Amino acid sequence: MHPKDLPCPDFDGLNLDYYLSPDLTLPIYPARGCYWNKCTFCNISQYENAYLQKSVNNVVDDMILLSHKYNCKHYYLSCDALSFNYLKRLSKLIVENKLSVSWQCETRFDNNITESMIADIAKSGCCMLRFGLESASPRILEGMKKGIDLDIVKSIIKLINKYGIKVSVYIIADFPGETHESINETKIFLLENKNYINYIGVHLFELMNNSHIYNHPDEFEGVFINKNGKPEYINPNLDRDTIINMYDEIISDLYSDICIGSIPSSNISSNKFINVDLIDPSTLEKNNKFMFSKIIQENIPELDIIAGQNISVHIPTGTVWIDSQGDDEQL
Numbered sequence: 001m002h003p004k005d006l007p008c009p010d011f012d013g014l015n016l017d018y019y020l021s022p023d024l025t026l027p028i029y030p031a032r033g034c035y036w037n038k039c040t041f042c043n044i045s046q047y048e049n050a051y052l053q054k055s056v057n058n059v060v061d062d063m064i065l066l067s068h069k070y071n072c073k074h075y076y077l078s079c080d081a082l083s084f085n086y087l088k089r090l091s092k093l094i095v096e097n098k099l100s101v102s103w104q105c106e107t108r109f110d111n112n113i114t115e116s117m118i119a120d121i122a123k124s125g126c127c128m129l130r131f132g133l134e135s136a137s138p139r140i141l142e143g144m145k146k147g148i149d150l151d152i153v154k155s156i157i158k159l160i161n162k163y164g165i166k167v168s169v170y171i172i173a174d175f176p177g178e179t180h181e182s183i184n185e186t187k188i189f190l191l192e193n194k195n196y197i198n199y200i201g202v203h204l205f206e207l208m209n210n211s212h213i214y215n216h217p218d219e220f221e222g223v224f225i226n227k228n229g230k231p232e233y234i235n236p237n238l239d240r241d242t243i244i245n246m247y248d249e250i251i252s253d254l255y256s257d258i259c260i261g262s263i264p265s266s267n268i269s270s271n272k273f274i275n276v277d278l279i280d281p282s283t284l285e286k287n288n289k290f291m292f293s294k295i296i297q298e299n300i301p302e303l304d305i306i307a308g309q310n311i312s313v314h315i316p317t318g319t320v321w322i323d324s325q326g327d328d329e330q331l
């Protein structure tokens with residue numbers, strides 16, 4: 001179904017008190033597919049062969065309806081990437097309709113982003129923008145076909161910070177061609193710009209079915225056809241444990257102010273790390289997640305939890321995800 005034909009999401013019958021965010025945050029689906037659609041590791045075109053958008057009028061209508069029905073003021077525009085042109089048009093309409101909302105979404109470090117676009121977006125209540133930075137090694141970015149210029153990235157995140165919007169970036173560890181040098185380039189970039197980046201999610205590279213890399217293994221270092229006739233990837237430069245440890249160190253350096261405990265190397269795909277020794281485990285009431293997020297806020301006020309933010313909390317038995325977008329829990 002085309003997103004323009006999708007009705008407003010219906011949350012009737014769900015206990016919205018179970019959402020983990022301090023304030024209710026609801027998803028709205030503004031688009032399907034990706035307008036960039038070139039990243040070599042991504043297989044979005046396998047599932048969505050066209051980029052289809054809901055009109056900004058429909059998104060604003062959804063916000064109005066959801067705010068009346070559920071008294072919701074926070075929205076997550078849930079799709080893989082929205083362009084700044086779309087966000088600018090949406091922001092204008094939110095302001096024209098005098099909606100008092102906050103919202104966030106995933107987007108791209110496009111080269112045409114201007115300060116006035118960011119100012120408009122901030123005025124309409126944007127609280128966070130999430131970007132796939134993936135790496136700060138120009139060589140790796142070229143292999144990914146991300147279309148990202150690191151100098152432009154730096155100026156964009158500074159401007160976003162200037163207008164009070166939080167910045168979240170995703171990193172892919174162990175992309176084909178990853179070396180000590182490329183990890184260090186990413187580390188230096190993140191450290192140099194850490195004042196403008198609020199959240200970082202590091203994910204290990206996975207060879208996805210029907211991505212460009214999967215279909216062109218000979219173009220990528222370490223990708224080969226295995227004995228079952230399937231493309232497989234093994235980094236010839238570094239083993240996975242070394243790579244995980246290197247990224248763990250980067251995260252520790254970035255968050256040394258709040259990260260007191262060690263980070264389990266099996267889970268580097270987290271946004272922020274909290275030393276749970278600060279929290280009495282007996283207060284972790286499994287059925288009272290809202291209370292849990294309150295406990296974290298009270299114990300670690302510098303975390304500045306906002307609606308819709310992902311936080312992972314490492315505790316001896318595993319990881320608890322505080323995620324207003326879903327109800328994931330791994331205890």
Ligand code: SF4
Pocket residue numbers: 033034035036037038039042043044080081108132
């Ligand atoms: S990784 Fe993101 S930006 Fe790149 S093609 Fe996939 S959805 Fe689009």
